Amino acid sequence: NEGVYKYLSLRSDTQQIRLFFVEHVNELGNPVGRLRNFTHSSAPSYQALSYTWDAETPMYHFPITGTTNSKGRGLEVRKTLWEFLRAFGKTPLHQWIWIDQLCITQDDLAERNYQAQRMGDVYAEASEVL
Numbered sequence: 001n002e003g004v005y006k007y008l009s010l011r012s013d014t015q016q017i018r019l020f021f022v023e024h025v026n027e028l029g030n031p032v033g034r035l036r037n038f039t040h041s042s043a044p045s046y047q048a049l050s051y052t053w054d055a056e057t058p059m060y061h062f063p064i065t066g067t068t069n070s071k072g073r074g075l076e077v078r079k080t081l082w083e084f085l086r087a088f089g090k091t092p093l094h095q096w097i098w099i100d101q102l103c104i105t106q107d108d109l110a111e112r113n114y115q116a117q118r119m120g121d122v123y124a125e126a127s128e129v130l
Contacts, residue, residue: 005064005073007105008037012114015040017122018103019096022089023065031085034065035102046096048126053101054080077101097130098122 010016017040022033038044060082063074077085081101088097104115115122123129 003061003073005035005075007035007108010037010105010111010115015118017043017098019043019046019098020102021096022085022094025086025089029086031062031089032065033062033085033089044096045127046098047128047130048098048123049084049130050123051080051084054078075102098126
């Protein structure tokens with residue numbers, strides 16, 4: 001699908017983490033953000049979101065910016081996360097955030113399994129868990 005964001009692979013040998021940054025909320029009130037991979041040692045301070053996934057539908061689409069592979073592409077998220085991102089994007093202090101639904105390639109079983117094993121560390125190393 002040409003409109004779907006293509007994730008850059010995470011490298012497990014450097015314990016990479018993928019973080020999300022809400023850049024702004026557009027004129028429609030929809031979040032616009034970017035994803036970036038960091039090595040464990042170079043990751044900036046980040047928050048981690050702990051939440052419950054809701055039903056698979058409806059899904060909400062929002063654009064991802066900031067990388068060559070993101071041009072004109074976006075991700076689909078569930079309603080609970082969509083509402084959080086809309087509110088989070090309106091806060092004056094924008095920060096990097098780790099959200100499992102965004103920061104783990106859900107279609108990549110190997111990455112999903114590896115990141116699931118690291119989730120305890122991801123939450124422990126976050127500056128704040130929301």
